[in-house]
Amino acid sequence: MIIDHLDQPLPGSSLHPTPSGRAYTDPEIFRAEQAEIFETMWNCVLRADSLDQPGRWKTVTVGREEIIVVRTRTAWIQAYYNVCAHRGMRVCTAPEGKNRTLQCGYHAWTYALEGELVAAPNLTSMPDVNRQQYGLTPVHVRQWLGYVWVSLAQDPPSFDEEVLGEVSTRFGEVESIDNYGIEDLRLAESKTYDVRANWKLIIENFMECYHCATIHPELTEVIPEWADGLASQRAGGEVHGSGFGEEIAAFTVDGSESGLPELPSIAPDQERKYYAITVKPQVFINTVPDHVIFHRMFPVSESRTIVVCDWLFLPEVVERVEAGELDVSRSVELFDRVNLQDFEACELTQPSMSSKAYRHGGALVPSEHHIGEFHAWWYQVLGEQADT
Structure with missing residues (x-):
């Protein structure tokens, strides 16, 4: 198979290359990904309390x-x-x-x-x-953050290194995510999205905010720094959460007060901040002061991915929601809109992956360096199967 692996900037440019279009369309490559990634690594499959x-x-x-x-x-x-x-x-x-x-x-x-x-x-x-x-x-089987994780490998990779290690790169230390008490939260809403796009396009989209000003007007209103194309990733190697706008009261679709209590154990530097992390190969964790949004991806084919998104709140909040005393729809609606906007972009990108114009791939701008790190990991895992 032909996937040119170029890890140097394009000549005369600050841009870096992506894998070729075939990386997103070739059934043989997808079978290799299933065998070497999804059937080997730790996958988060369901909420334990279900x-x-x-x-x-x-x-x-x-x-x-x-x-x-x-x-x-x-x-x-x-x-x-x-x-x-x-x-x-x-x-x-x-x-x-x-x-x-x-x-x-x-x-x-x-x-x-x-x-x-x-x-x-x-x-x-x-x-x-x-x-x-x-x-x-x-x-x-492992249980962590209230979810069940499985590995099909005969000798699975270290959970501490492969999963908890990802968290420490984003939060500075694993204990920081413990402040959100995710294992004790309850599911208030879950939505399943059938996305007609390769799983890597979805991960790449999640990892950058170069697109945020273009397609996420509600999100950039709540978190203004994202309008500049800066995702809540490490800034100069430092742990960095994205702050809410000065007039923003909560992480809701219109930025208004949510009426929800703050998660009781978050640290001062986690107040009025959004943090997010990709746990390869198929989990996105998003934390805000009063709830957590948890994505799980299940690739079906080289051009189709099922994404399940859970909204998790304090047990007493969910009890009041179930009793009809509290409404969390504005909190849910914000990320539901973000999901729909992102997945539409991925679906509009997928057909071009088989175009002659994308035969040799595309380009990454400097602020998308996290995608470059993801591509380097992908090449490393697939080895010769991803090289010419």
Whole structure:
């Protein structure tokens, strides 16, 4: 495959090159990404409290695999390939459910929530069958920030280095994100977006604000510095949160008071500030003083990506919302508009990736250096598969 890897500025210019258009359109490259990135790294798949009782399960897609995530009888969360050890049928054929055991509908092989084979027709006449060996195949699970993260790798990368390490580069130290108490927040709203664009275009869009003045009028009203094309990234290597405008009361669609209490443990330098981080390969975390917006991406093909966006608030806020006593729609609407504006831009970019005019790729301006770092990581992970 042909992807020219140029890491030097374009001749006579301060611009840096991007990967070629084929990086965003070639099915072979996408298969390599599924194998080397999404089926290897840690993926954030669902909110842990969505599995609120033992026996509650959901299926999720990670790379090319379907996974069952279930709360066991001991209240711990486990995950397995959704593949019966007998003849390979899907064990769970619905998106979610609640059962005492997990049973394949083909030949009734039945598995405990903890994964081992516990029953099958005529199993007692086959005493030599190892019930652990013929149980569901597990995948690695971690819980962090109230979410379930899985890795399909036989030997997964270090969670501390690959996930927590990303956080420390953005917040200065992992403990700073702990101030938001994300694991104790509750889901008030979740929206799913079916984006007709390559997953890398979505990440690249999220990482820069060169486009903000053009397509995000509401956002730049709330955070004026973004109108200058400066995202809330590290400024000169320093941790930097983006401040609200002087007349802005809260992170709402019109900048008016939200009526919400501030998250109780945030630090003084996190007040009236927005912070954001990309946790490769598929998570965006956005924090503001009274709530958190959490994105998860699930690439479907080289030109289609499902994005799930959660709005998380204090439990007492969600209780009042559910009781009809409080409205958080203005907080939700701001980032919903941002999402729709961003995803439209990505969708309008995707067709050009296969154009002859983009055969050798495009260009990055200096303020988009974070995208250049992302591209360097992408080349490194795919190795020869991303080079000529």
